[in-house]
Amino acid sequence: MVIKNAFYAQSGGVTAVINASAAGVLETARMHADKIGKVYAGRNGIIGALTEDLIDTSAESADAIRALRHTPSGAFGSCRYKLKSLEDNKREYERLIEVFKAHDIGYFFYNGGGDSADTCLKVSQLSDTLGYPLQAIHVPKTVDNDLPVTDCCPGxxxxxxxxxxxxxxxxxxxxxxxxxxxxxxxxxxxxxxxxxxxxxxxxxxxxxxxxxxxxxxxxxxxxxxxxxxxxxxxxxxxxxxxxxxxxxxxxxxxxxxxxxxxxxxxxxxxxxxxxxxxxxxxxxxxxxxxxxxxxxxxxxxARHIASKTDVEQAYAMGKAAVEYAIAGHNSVMPTIERTSNTPYAWKTGMAKLADVANVEKMMPADFISADGFGITSKCREYLSPLIEGEDYPPYKNGLPDYVRLKNVAVSKKLRDFNI
Amino acid sequence: MVIKNAFYAQSGGVTAVINASAAGVLETARMHADKIGKVYAGRNGIIGALTEDLIDTSAESADAIRALRHTPSGAFGSCRYKLKSLEDNKREYERLIEVFKAHDIGYFFYNGGGDSADTCLKVSQLSDTLGYPLQAIHVPKTVDNDLPVTDCCPGxxxxxxxxxxxxxxxxxxxxxxxxxxxxxxxxxxxxxxxxxxxxxxxxxxxxxxxxxxxxxxxxxxxxxxxxxxxxxxxxxxxxxxxxxxxxxxxxxxxxxxxxxxxxxxxxxxxxxxxxxxxxxxxxxxxxxxxxxxxxxxxxxxARHIASKTDVEQAYAMGKAAVEYAIAGHNSVMPTIERTSNTPYAWKTGMAKLADVANVEKMMPADFISADGFGITSKCREYLSPLIEGEDYPPYKNGLPDYVRLKNVAVSKKLRDFNI
Known part of the structure; x- marks a missing residue:
């Protein structure tokens, strides 16, 4: 199998566990060196791809990557930037391909919420629309819990x-x-x-x-x-x-x-x-x-009081994204499937991005009590397992020992690009 | 030695660790059953004493008292109520003595900040001024850290x-x-x-x-x-x-x-x-x-992220208060004495209430950086040990397992009293 590099980026509002997903992506990719070469992270999300501002994650130690699991925020920087449609903005898509080609990138992992799923869907179509072979996998993340198909959203x-x-x-x-x-x-x-x-x-x-x-x-x-x-x-x-x-x-x-x-x-x-x-x-x-x-x-x-369930699911989504890519999938998103409530059990599933992008999952009406001021037992049954367990970060001098990465830049090969 | 009952009350704004002080008072009193009979807690602070609304803490299990150590807030209720001077308000002091007499109370433990220290001082003078034998000990507590003499304040x-x-x-x-x-x-x-x-x-x-x-x-x-x-x-x-x-x-x-x-x-x-x-x-x-x-x-x-140092000091202050009472002291407050910075070490000291009441300890000027927007290394040296260590509460169903006491009322013996 041909070895290709991967691109990973964080998008939208960050969370206490989006870096746990990053750890899942990076550690799993490192275990598949026969298929995935380097993982380049976008500095400040997709903007890093457009401006060829890439971070060489191979410069980070295994300890540093492991520490991402207990570090809140977006270690590579995030952004609020939504790609327009291919018709309205061909220039940006062509630039993405130019950057991906220049750095031999064959995998695109995008870690975000609803808007990001839409961006990821558009990128996943590049192999068809612009003839560049790329597998795009969305890694779910949003504190708003409003992504469809998945039972819940990491964060x-x-x-x-x-x-x-x-x-x-x-x-x-x-x-x-x-x-x-x-x-x-x-x-x-x-x-x-x-x-x-x-x-x-x-x-x-x-x-x-x-x-x-x-x-x-x-x-x-x-x-x-x-x-x-x-x-x-x-x-x-x-x-x-x-x-x-x-x-x-x-x-x-x-x-x-x-x-x-x-x-x-x-x-x-x-x-x-x-x-x-x-x-x-x-x-x-x-x-x-x-x-x-x-x-x-x-x-x-608040990573200091993160839900253990949430941390584990965030990590699992990152891991599954890489595994799905290696298995040849494109335009999909790993999901959390609840298989049992008591005891709570879940497994990793898969959704087509076309079913995820631009769909907002609202609270079911029967989760709100009749007077409109409380939650029903059905809502409690849904929510309770999601806050289960503690996953404390290590502490140093009385404070969580959160990691700050080196974030070494990859040498640029292309001319500048204005966004 | 004659066995006397004790009164304990929480005053002013509550903290993550004031109940740890309560645990220190109650557990230590239980170890000295030859000197201290029952500990009656004031429901809602000193108001509980004035209205004879006393809680029989002997009705609480050892487990429940132990759980106070990891439970934030004031388990018996607090109040914002400052006694006026004896000259201006003899009626309230006479009522306190009436209640203490009726319930055979010889020890008064008051857990609060600056205003409470003043109240405690006034109560400590009752044995002299109104001829009722009573030992009053103040247990320090304030998130404002503004009590004098003590190196820092629990909370x-x-x-x-x-x-x-x-x-x-x-x-x-x-x-x-x-x-x-x-x-x-x-x-x-x-x-x-x-x-x-x-x-x-x-x-x-x-x-x-x-x-x-x-x-x-x-x-x-x-x-x-x-x-x-x-x-x-x-x-x-x-x-x-x-x-x-x-x-x-x-x-x-x-x-x-x-x-x-x-x-x-x-x-x-x-x-x-x-x-x-x-x-x-x-x-x-x-x-x-x-x-x-x-x-x-x-x-x-936020007891979920309490400082271990703080929890230990809060407990120690409660314990010392009882020990000082048993040793015959009146009108004093246990203090925290810093004996070393590196490594941090402290011991329990004692202050006269007359030196504590109505004195506010401000931040030293050399704790604030020259531009007025930061802290100096001297400030950092003072603060760092105080946040050292974690002391996590036990969890149940994803939430801290904080205790709610039974708070059984003691039968009233006196007529009502309007405050």
Whole structure:
């Protein structure tokens, strides 16, 4: 078999475990030196391919690659850059082929979410459309958990665990303070379109340790009176209440709740989050003392409390991508197939990229409770295994010993290219 | 020796390790059954004593008490309630004595920060002023790290670790995104008067893994132009930058930066945090894309990533408090005495409450770098040992197995008391 080099890139918002997928790709490729030569990583995603800014991963030690498994963020840099269609942008596709040819690249591994799957699909068609032999495999990654076919998406389980743990801990805190001080705690979480992450906050409450939690899903139109009534009821019953609000919650006019047209004292528009908006609604409507937090990047970067299930799945997706490539596949994505709930079991499957690209998986309606403020037992059954297990990074001087790679550049062979 | 019962209460803002101090008090008291009878906990702090709302901790199993060591928040409820002076409020002190007498309480353990130390001091004087024999010992606790005499305060080390870990993780994240997207990440942390917690963000950067971090201390007046120049410089040098901002940062007029007089579209005043204010300053001044987070309760409740040093010290303070009481002391507080930096070593000391109450320990000026945006090596030397070590809680179903006590009420013997 002819030995070809491979290209690997990270795309879109990074996660606590996207580097675990990178470790899966790189370690598996190294085990198949008879088929895959060097793995070149794109510096800052697909931009690295377009600008011939390639990183020679063979310069990294086995220890460094292994350490990627416990290092959050994108070790090679990521980007937000979506290729247009071949018709609209032939220049970029031709450039990709030029770079791939110059560096003898026959495998294309793209690690990202929905938009990236679309890019990967387009690249996978290059062998047909532009006559360049290339196998393109998508490695799934997104905290939004919105890729179709796969049971879940690497990156989501760790965010879900972070949000569930944080909601549990903050709820214990506000419960302690509620007699004379704070009665409501509001936590803003990611998820502009789907409420998967917000739903994870519901896991903090369980039968043997019930916690009053109100979840505000982007799928449910915000109803101020109903919301205030629910908070009021919980505070009367329990003395306190936690609110987990998705950044994507909208009001009846379809406007983001976060977008309140805030102005500072000089009349300048100010951008705020949705958490302070919800907190102010509680203050005005119920006169209760509150605290609020916005998790933002902390939630998706929190490798220190990553889900072991998630880490293992992220690694497995990277490994399977290489194995699928070696087996001759093109235009596919490894998937996670749930085979059992109790005990939880899963295996690696395969999806055609054509079935993945541009399809968004929303939360099933029966995952949200009838009143719109909680999760159903069906949702709990789905989510619980995904946060199962801890996979602690090693520590040095009190901090996680995350690796920073050398990221040695491959010598350029081509003229510059402007993107 | 006569056996007397003890009273224990938690006061002020709770922490990740105040229950570890409770475990230290309760386990040590149980080992001295010849001197201490039952330990009654105040439900919601001193309010529990005033209203005779006592919890019989003898109803809790040894396992439950042991689990307090790994459970954040205040297991018996806390309160924000400061006793006035004896002259201004004799009624409350007389009520305390009435309750202590009715329940044969001879020991008073009060677990809190500066305000609580003052309350404890006043209670410790009851034996003299009102002729009731009582030994009052203060158990130090505050994330603000502002108690005098003691080298550090239980609760602070774990917040410091959380902030250092979170800053590290989010910095890795923004570094990955900076090529095409977010270039500045802003994290708001606690600390209205002193910059101890903000300083901990600086630990994320080290010699072998430098990270561009701008710290905004409450001790340093905010200078917009100087701040923007620093962020601009870092972004030009590194491509990205993290900002750790204390909630207590003030402008040249002495006004909190968070207090921007925000109004919504209807002209209603809105309360925001300082993080979005700083983010907007960066957007307006430099045109850079940013993300911001507000850690709020998450930072002080994060028992899942508590500092082992902090947990051990919190427990030791509870244990020492009981031992000091048994040894006949009154009106004192156990302290942490640092005996060596490399390797870090500490022992338990003792402070007079009169030297602790109403004294606030600020950050030394030589802990802040000359430009006002970073920490010095002296600060690093002080902080580093405090975040050393991990002390993970046990997990169940993917979540920390935090204990919720039974909190059985002691039968009331007295008439009601209105506070």
């Amino acid at each position: 989501f389980g760790s965010v879900a665990k972070y949000i569930a743990v944080s909601t549990l801990e903050a709820s214990f805190d506000v419960a302690s303070m509620s007699k004379t001080s704070t009665k409501v705690f509001v936590l803003e979480v990611m998820g502009r379109h789907a409420g998967w992450i917000a739903a994870a906050g519901g896991l903090a409450s369980s039968e043997d340790r019930p916690i009053p939690i109100v979840i505000l899903f982007p799928e449910i139109t915000f109803d101020k009176q109903k919301f205030l009534a629910k908070v009021d009821q919980y505070v009367k019953e329990h003395g306190y209440c936690s609110v987990v609000v998705s950044e994507g919650v909208k009001d009846a006019d379809g406007k983001f709740l976060a977008d309140q047209g805030l102005r500072d004292a000089f009349g300048h528009a100010q951008l705020g989050g949705v958490a302070p908006v919800v907190a102010n609604i509680i203050k005005d409507g119920l006169g209760l003392k509150y605290h609020w937090a916005v998790a933002d990047y902390l939630q998706r970067a | 602070f080390g774990s917040v410091a670790k959380y902030i250092a870990v979170s800053t590290l993780e989010a910095s890795f994240d923004v570094a990955s995104m900076s090529k095409t997207s977010t270039k500045v990440f802003v994290l708001e942390v606690m600390g209205r008067h002193a910059g101890w917690i903000a300083a901990a963000g600086g630990l994320a950067s080290s010699e072998d893994r430098p990270i561009p971090i701008v710290i905004l201390f409450p001790e340093i007046t905010f200078d917009k132009q100087k701040f923007l120049a620093k962020v601009d410089q870092y972004v030009k040098e590194h491509g990205y930058c993290s900002v750790v901002v204390s909630e207590g940062v003030k402008d040249a007029d002495g006004k909190f930066l968070a207090d921007q007089g925000l109004r919504d579209a209807f002209g209603h005043a809105q309360l925001g945090g300082v993080a979005p204010v700083v983010a907007n300053i960066i957007k307006d001044g430099l045109g850079l894309k940013y993300h911001w987070a507000v850690a709020d309760y998450l930072q002080r409740a």
